Amino acid sequence: MSSGRSVDPTHRTFVSYIDKSRAFYLARGHNNPYRWAHFADVPFAPLRRPLSAAVVTMVTTAMPEPDTVADTHELHTVYSMPSDHPPTRLATHGLFWDRQATHTDDLDSYFPVHRLQECVTDGRVGRLAARLHGVPTEYSQRATIERDAPEVLRRCREDGADAALLVPL
């Protein structure tokens, strides 16, 4: 039996990564905490056709494995993968995740392409878009807003995507 510490019912159960990272870097002498993106208004687009007729894509924050790209520039830019020949692995080093508690050896635990393909087979989803996408994790929110997000949109439109599953690690 494990040590079995239970959730303190007087506090929220989920971890505040904003608070944790602030405390972590403050303890190391960084007194200028990262300002996480925050907006008062949130856009909303209803799904424009039934899911069973929709084209769905997926976006990850994981990167291609360095030995699978011809140009290392691709490791720091929006990239795409064919949905009918998805990668068997992606690179997750350098990303913000819990190496002590878990691992990323199973692609579908953070990029569930095979689970999505099953949803197409079952008829729950119309079809997958021709391409799935990856976006680099940028310290600069401006780079994401002005460069990467528009590039993902452009590729989604080219492929006729109606909806996207977005999976940050």
Add this chain to the structure above:
Amino acid sequence: MSLVARHLEANGIATVILGSARDIVEHCGVPRLVFTDFPLGNPCGKPYDVAMQRRIVALGLDLLESARAPRTTVQSPFVWSADQAWRDDFMRVETSDTPDGDA
């Protein structure tokens, strides 16, 4: 990733985030979130647990259809383990970390 969700959504593409950093995503503000209360790294289900991964993806697809307003969060029912130590252990600040702490 939340910023990408917002941009796609503002341009007519429906999105759902599958994530485990609930505070970061909700602080930004996104249309739809399926929150799984796991250590960061497996927001779509435990490694090799195909049934769980199917359930979490299905929750995301359901939410694409059912959400009627932005900032809609659904929490998946899964628990990482009886031992909750991972919550405290991640990015734990030790006394020795502080500039004037005892090494």
